[in-house]
Amino acid sequence: MKTRVEPAPELLSPGHTACRGCGLLVAARLALQAAGPRVIVANATGCLEITTSKFPQSSWNVPWIHSLFENTAAVASGVEAALKALGRQAEARVIAQAGDGGTADIGLQSLSGMLERGHDVLYICYDNEAYMNTGIQRSSLTPLGARTSTTPPGALSWGEVRTKKDMPAIAAAHGIPYVATASIAYPPDLVKKVKRALGIRGPKYLQVHSSCPLGWGHDSSLSIRVARLAVQTGLYPLYEVINGQLTNVKRLSYRSPVAAYLKPQRRFEHLFKPGGEALLAQVQALANANAAKYGFPPVTEGAEAEDSD
Amino acid sequence: MATLMDRVITSKAAVLEGSRAIAEAVRLCRPQVISAYPITPQTHVVEALAQMVADGALKAEFVNVESEHSAASVVLGASATGARVYTASSSQGIALMSEVLFNIAGLRLPVVLTCANRALSSPLNIWNDQQDSLSVRDAGWVQLYVEDNQEAVDTHLQAYAIAEDRRVLLPTMVCADGFLLTHTYEPVIVPTQEEVDAFLPPYRPQHYLTPDKPLTMGAFADPEYYMESRYLLDRALERSQAVIEDAAQRFNRAFGRHYGGLLDTLHMEGARTAVVAMGSVVATLRDVVSGLRDDGHAVGLVKVRSFRPFPKDALRSALRDVDRVLVLERALSPGGVGILAAEVRAVLQGQPRQPAVSAFVAGLGGRDIPVETLQALIARAQDEAVEQGFADLKAELVEEGDEDES
Ligand SMILES: Cc1ncc(C[n+]2csc(CCOP(=O)(O)OP(=O)(O)O)c2C)c(N)n1
Numbered sequence A: 001m002k003t004r005v006e007p008a009p010e011l012l013s014p015g016h017t018a019c020r021g022c023g024l025l026v027a028a029r030l031a032l033q034a035a036g037p038r039v040i041v042a043n044a045t046g047c048l049e050i051t052t053s054k055f056p057q058s059s060w061n062v063p064w065i066h067s068l069f070e071n072t073a074a075v076a077s078g079v080e081a082a083l084k085a086l087g088r089q090a091e092a093r094v095i096a097q098a099g100d101g102g103t104a105d106i107g108l109q110s111l112s113g114m115l116e117r118g119h120d121v122l123y124i125c126y127d128n129e130a131y132m133n134t135g136i137q138r139s140s141l142t143p144l145g146a147r148t149s150t151t152p153p154g155a156l157s158w159g160e161v162r163t164k165k166d167m168p169a170i171a172a173a174h175g176i177p178y179v180a181t182a183s184i185a186y187p188p189d190l191v192k193k194v195k196r197a198l199g200i201r202g203p204k205y206l207q208v209h210s211s212c213p214l215g216w217g218h219d220s221s222l223s224i225r226v227a228r229l230a231v232q233t234g235l236y237p238l239y240e241v242i243n244g245q246l247t248n249v250k251r252l253s254y255r256s257p258v259a260a261y262l263k264p265q266r267r268f269e270h271l272f273k274p275g276g277e278a279l280l281a282q283v284q285a286l287a288n289a290n291a292a293k294y295g296f297p298p299v300t301e302g303a304e305a306e307d308s309d
Numbered sequence B: 001m002a003t004l005m006d007r008v009i010t011s012k013a014a015v016l017e018g019s020r021a022i023a024e025a026v027r028l029c030r031p032q033v034i035s036a037y038p039i040t041p042q043t044h045v046v047e048a049l050a051q052m053v054a055d056g057a058l059k060a061e062f063v064n065v066e067s068e069h070s071a072a073s074v075v076l077g078a079s080a081t082g083a084r085v086y087t088a089s090s091s092q093g094i095a096l097m098s099e100v101l102f103n104i105a106g107l108r109l110p111v112v113l114t115c116a117n118r119a120l121s122s123p124l125n126i127w128n129d130q131q132d133s134l135s136v137r138d139a140g141w142v143q144l145y146v147e148d149n150q151e152a153v154d155t156h157l158q159a160y161a162i163a164e165d166r167r168v169l170l171p172t173m174v175c176a177d178g179f180l181l182t183h184t185y186e187p188v189i190v191p192t193q194e195e196v197d198a199f200l201p202p203y204r205p206q207h208y209l210t211p212d213k214p215l216t217m218g219a220f221a222d223p224e225y226y227m228e229s230r231y232l233l234d235r236a237l238e239r240s241q242a243v244i245e246d247a248a249q250r251f252n253r254a255f256g257r258h259y260g261g262l263l264d265t266l267h268m269e270g271a272r273t274a275v276v277a278m279g280s281v282v283a284t285l286r287d288v289v290s291g292l293r294d295d296g297h298a299v300g301l302v303k304v305r306s307f308r309p310f311p312k313d314a315l316r317s318a319l320r321d322v323d324r325v326l327v328l329e330r331a332l333s334p335g336g337v338g339i340l341a342a343e344v345r346a347v348l349q350g351q352p353r354q355p356a357v358s359a360f361v362a363g364l365g366g367r368d369i370p371v372e373t374l375q376a377l378i379a380r381a382q383d384e385a386v387e388q389g390f391a392d393l394k395a396e397l398v399e400e401g402d403e404d405e406s
């Protein structure tokens, strides 16, 4: 990586039990560094919680609460309401964080409530595209074609048949002041977005694409590269929606074919077997549709990596 | 229903709907964050509180959520941040909250919740029984059942004192029969703010979320630690027995009203048969049992006020000399032998004198429990030991015509 993040006091300590190359822990550590120590964090059940909070130890050097899987947004709402009621609003910014399952599936109602009520909370969804904590089952943010333990390819199946739910659009539809997507492959961008979000009063939604070597089936040394390819292929566009306006779309100087992103991941290996061509073409079509929507260039065959942020 | 019959009604008493009276009590406790989701028969309580907040009569954050699951979660988060909190629900709402209720207790947060007791679906039924709160008896909450609206008011003040006591730090549920109490107008003494402030000091949390002293709450515990944490929860509930008694005594000294601590008894001196019950039916039973006494029957009454913690010693001592016990159940454990009755039988087991315990399910889904039914059940329990019977079952509506009836 050419970029460096300013060293800051470590708020999410090492010693947690996450896998080697875990994108989620990279993302959470960066987000917390950007937020600084004056925060209160509500965390959903999931890999982030389980790997960092095994009694009697804790990786968290900030006030942190875990309640359940699907109620994180409501717990954070309560934290924020209490700070208000007690006149302690200046004391801390409130962050809620959850995985894609805790956000887009089981926690969607609670999140919608928090966004709609206007709580001053930054909600971060760490999107590793499946229920990793329970063994890689599909979520509504699992991408088209992906193998998960509940969307296994088989004689009658080609993996996940649905495309990702457009969670940022759902968040934005609540009329909240800030929605953004980010990726662990672009740390300065992620840090900037966390800081910008925390500078805004009201509900904010940030979705961070976080690779998972175990769940996606790639080498743990490739976590950043794979995440970067998701962006460079146009499959995971990075953008902000500020007060309802799409803005700051991360421009691509060239666009890699989706195969470059899919190939290093075992969850997509069946797409490269005989018969997988149609599905592969569908995934490419999704990237092309994003390109049309966000103004990305056409695919440059053979292009991969080596770009700037 | 003969409520308040033994109690002095002063000129300060106002005639209030039960829900309104409960809301007044909650207001006087100065909760800082309130969150609730509407469900009959709880609605009037939270509507009244919303109005108080809107009028500036109560300074609190009132969070209108999208479900009971979130209502419980909001007060969980607020309590963890150091606020005094309040929520209320009934029936399906309690069922939907149940996951969070367990979690709140495990986190040892002194949340206070009013359960306006109502039957559970299916079939849908909005009327009273106690299936909702009894179904979450193992959540780890203190559960107090009240008999009339004055007790409902006064028990809310005690509930905060119990929940926030450093020997306890447990959530507390005040269970008031839906409609029978919540929608009934009764004369109620609403204490003054000064009186309540003197009884209930502001909440001073020991541990709470703040960047000034970062704390991890809700860590996960593997097999090396989980069991001890549950043991400590059990110990806290056991310790709360003394605190519930204390709160009732202290309340009596401050306000001159007493409902018993863990339980209350009537005519138990020399009683050979005891009726054990919870909630508003106790008010009717006071009349029935007193009448039977007047007619020379050795019948007494035990009101279980605290179902959790279960008053094991107090109950053993209250039932020490009786031959027969009739337990009235306003809930059902399908396929079981009574919820309250099973616990009564369990605590009596191994006692020198083992009374025959009859259990009768009565008044489910708002079915009236008339005086004559109670009299008949008591007479029957004096004759035989019924493992579990159903009072006033309509034979023509059930396939088996030979169900227990009385
Ligand atoms: C009510 C409830 N249902 C199911 C679970 C089991 N569960 C715990 S974490 C999890 C998946 C988490 O997936 P996600 O939110 O995507 O987070 P990740 O672990 O992938 O980071 C599931 C299904 C639970 N804890 N609670």
Ligand SMILES: [Mg+2]
Residues within 6 Å of the ligand: A099, A100, A101, A126, A127, A128, A129, A130, A131, A132
């Ligand atoms: Mg996930």
